[in-house]
Amino acid sequence: MNWISNYVRPKINSLFSRREVPENLWTKCDACGTMLFHRDLSENLNVCSKCGHHMPITPRARFTALFDGGGFVEVAIPAPVADPLHFRDQKKYPDRLRSAQKQTGEREAMLVAEGEIGRTPIIAAAQDFGFMAGSMGMHVGNAILAAAERAVELKRPLVLFAAAGGARMQEGILSLMQMPRTTVAVEMLKEAGLPYVVVLTHPTTGGVTASYAMLGDVHIAEPNALICFAGPRVIEQTIREKLPEGFQRAEYLLDHGMLDRVTDRREMRSELITILRMLCNMPPAIHGELPPPGEGPQVETTPATRDPEPARAD
Ligand SMILES: [Zn+2]
Secondary structure, eight states: OHHIIIIIHHHHHHHHHHTOOOGGGEEEOTTTOOEEEHHHHHHTTTBOTTTOOBOOOOHHHHHHHHSGGGOOEEOOOOOOOSOTTOOBSSSBHHHHHHHHHHHHSSSSSEEEEEEEETTEEEEEEEEOTTTGGGOBOHHHHHHHHHHHHHHHHHTOOEEEEEEESSBOGGGHHHHHTHHHHHHHHHHHHHHTTOOEEEEEEEEEOGGGTTTGGGOOSEEEEOTTOBBOSSOHHHHHHHHOSOOOTTTTBHHHHHHTTSOSEEOOHHHHHHHHHHHHHHHTTOOOOOOSOOOOTTSSOOOTTOGGGSOSSOOOOO
């Protein structure tokens, strides 16, 4: 045995490690271990082509894939007061913010944009789990308010992609105040009769689940996303019982009536187009590749390019 572990194994290991490729070109799937080439992976919207595992995706990459021709305009979000509590744990809060900004290249944990999907004008907001776990602070509150105000102003539906570890503890009570604040923002949409569709991505937890992420007209989740208020570990420790398989995952919540649909990220765009056009009382969308708005011929009503389904009478 000694000879195997001391001589053969290191020899084999060194043979393999020598052939290792630069790490940034390949990503290992967390679920099945397949090595995925970075370009294939980003073309596949960060979904494993082997097992369908959904990896995190940045709001910017999501919007580029979502909007027609990858074109969208960012909605301005008013900057909140910086570090009102002068919070400090192992690091100062402003230092944490700066390092998250450097890491992600984004200013904060939520991006809001306006544009068209399948020629359907919408406002979209997406939370960035890579930015301090997508935590809901004053900026996220401001972002949702800005998104709702813009949606009301332009009379467009709002699509929100939620992903969060909960409220931002560095902002204390001010982060918790974003729960009623964002609820009011959602209420503005309802009063204006505008659809509000929530896409829940892995993971959506804490105060976010307890406010704007669960107030949509339609709730769609990505496969196997963890969606909860308190996480399974906390519940297990509290009730001292083993939780059932798949508890608080998207499919489980769908079975128990908490969600309307579970949709693969690669199908999400067309699903959103269908749902939004239905809710907005618009004719079914044209299928196929579309040039960005304002470019190319207007293909709107030529019978050959119409959806095979009959248009609804409205
Ligand atoms: Zn996989």
